[in-house]
Amino acid sequence: MPRPTTSRREDGSTTVPHREPPLTVRGARTRARLVAAARTVFERDGFLNARLADITTEAGTASGSFYTYFSSKEEIFQAVLEELQDEMLHPHVHDLVDADDPVSSIAASTHAYLESYQRNAKLMQLLEQVANVDDKFRELRKRRADAFARRNAQAIRDLQARGLADPKLNPILAAGSLSSMVARAAYTNWVLGEDWDLDELSDTLTQLWVNALKIQPTT
Amino acid sequence: MPRPTTSRREDGSTTVPHREPPLTVRGARTRARLVAAARTVFERDGFLNARLADITTEAGTASGSFYTYFSSKEEIFQAVLEELQDEMLHPHVHDLVDADDPVSSIAASTHAYLESYQRNAKLMQLLEQVANVDDKFRELRKRRADAFARRNAQAIRDLQARGLADPKLNPILAAGSLSSMVARAAYTNWVLGEDWDLDELSDTLTQLWVNALKIQPTT
Amino acid sequence: MPRPTTSRREDGSTTVPHREPPLTVRGARTRARLVAAARTVFERDGFLNARLADITTEAGTASGSFYTYFSSKEEIFQAVLEELQDEMLHPHVHDLVDADDPVSSIAASTHAYLESYQRNAKLMQLLEQVANVDDKFRELRKRRADAFARRNAQAIRDLQARGLADPKLNPILAAGSLSSMVARAAYTNWVLGEDWDLDELSDTLTQLWVNALKIQPTT
């Protein structure tokens, strides 16, 4: 349809398939089983190749039960994504400003990002796949990237104000570019399958970031 | 959405019955029309949504004629990609070593990369989409990224040897990371649709790169 | 729906599934086989219960071939309907005015209508079913009924002008009502399954019509 396409009503209006949250304990359990199954199947087969039937089979439910809780593959994918922590979705240095020691702060957040990327590599790969196929997810990612860039840009601005970072840099572009660097490096390593050591990569990225901003030691 | 009967597996294990290059002039013309049509359709509809029938219709040929020249959508996509210059596929600084002035060299190649990315944004988006869906193209991208990274790593190593770059950096990881930065920044700008000015972005990236490597002026 | 319901293009635009008429002889033959098969299946199973698979099976084609020529059950039903003569779709007296003998004229057209109704009873039943289920066909029927009513109303007006019919009657309402009488009587007899004799029914309807209009003998 396509749906339908599928207009149900005789007046041609289409009801947006809104799914109610489960009201009973049994319902909540079934929904949870479906989400877990979806994660398994997505990670195994990829988003595009995953069939709803695979998911329900994996969850041990009837095929029709899927639609009790979700109205599309996209929707259950979103539910799967919600298990990803926000902090993991983008590299960040949000404690940069508060820190007496920006370098350790960058090091810490970089390391944390890489670790969680590695831990969720399959899911990150999925996200990459879906964001390049589905406009809604592309938009979602853009909004998140923007939010992080703004926070990092503010941090850079603060450092510049305190004379601790290269004043010539455009804070927004620099923040976006350096975030990009970390995100793409992680992608290259764990999705494309380079075999860089996590700690070494973390150190290099931290060093590059610090150098790039020309961060001055605070002491 | 019904499943395409082909390209089921994500591991890319599809047998490719090779098609002979066209022998006659008419054949060469038809093939060229198909490739051009494919580019149009891919850019309009995306790789996944593009149907072979759309391509043959756009090319003004019968649907069956497709198989005279190509044996799959992947294969014609490869043909379309061959129009992209190699240098455009990855950010590079290959003239870095020879240059007396590494900064201008970085600036020039960054600017060139961004320009061609902007010019071929639709195709780059396609490449991103396909590389995240088809293992063969993912592999292809990895090999190319590796090749560029090796060359850039060598350049960095040379600068370090001449005392012109931060000796603490791991040349391979630094090269990979900085390339990633430029590639992903371009992607963010022209695929995700940020609205950064090309020149400003180019300047920022150059500055970050130079800072990151702690490149010393040669004079 | 069927494909998510079902926008093909990435921009969300939906292509109206316009089917080209067949270009080859083979194509024309296949299309004809499908229409014939559809009539058989519709008459046997009714419009709603008919499955496209039944039609293609009956036609001896692959299921997918259906969509080479039609894009929906409604569309092939329309093709089946086109075999019905226009004159058969509504009771009419269009030669009423010209006739020197309006009574024989009414008798002849009534008899002709009933005969063709009987001959196409199954199809008329189908039309009744579909017109009460599908707005497009309901509209189609209304337009046709209107056209016939206008012609008959004109005939009545002429008779009134010549002093040959009851001048108190509203020509439009009388025409509509008397047409309704014939149409519904035929429906009652051949669809609901009364067992009235065609000739007797024809005579009665003619007599009622003549009486109702108070038609005077012209001699």
Place this chain on the structure above:
Amino acid sequence: MPRPTTSRREDGSTTVPHREPPLTVRGARTRARLVAAARTVFERDGFLNARLADITTEAGTASGSFYTYFSSKEEIFQAVLEELQDEMLHPHVHDLVDADDPVSSIAASTHAYLESYQRNAKLMQLLEQVANVDDKFRELRKRRADAFARRNAQAIRDLQARGLADPKLNPILAAGSLSSMVARAAYTNWVLGEDWDLDELSDTLTQLWVNALKIQPTT
């Protein structure tokens, strides 16, 4: 559109497991709510498009409660129909014989029929739809039409015996045909959506009926 799992056959051969009438007050109330909801939903969506889930939602009951009172959509439709007065289901002249004044009698019953048709137009449309889809309802309609025809035929026979109506007419066929005329005219006006004035239509139909039977004034 996927096929409903039930009511496959057009011959209406569905086993109907009877439901006991509700024993408690609460039960009676629930049943009444369901019937009212069904009418609303049927009139809004049509019989075929109406889902049992829509009905229970509208009634504010759980979906499973439906089967406590009804065993199918057909059965609840029948319950909805029972709200329609019998007299409304067919045009009638049942007081014709007793009347000293057959013309006024015909006028009165015609007018009454049209008025109630207009008032229940949505339900009459539904009945038309269902009677053309479900054999049980088609049979029901036929039986009722027969009963009315018999009564009207008797009335005509009486008039003929008293020398007050055209003796050449077959009473049964005339009764059936004239009833058809009124019923179909009402259908055309309020279901197909002509825009005839009720009183004008009523007058015309009465006049046609009186003329058709050649009814003589009794005085």
Place this chain on the structure above:
DNA sequence: TATGAATGAGATTTCATTCAT
């Protein structure tokens, strides 16, 4: 009685690929 989650059969529709002309 009432609830609402669970079930699963089954039709539609797509489109890559083949093949007779």
Place this chain on the structure above:
DNA sequence: GATGAATGAAATCTCATTCAT
């Protein structure tokens, strides 16, 4: 080489009906 009709596998989605609580 070119044509375009024919093929058929496969996945989605619906919703009447059942059933455990």
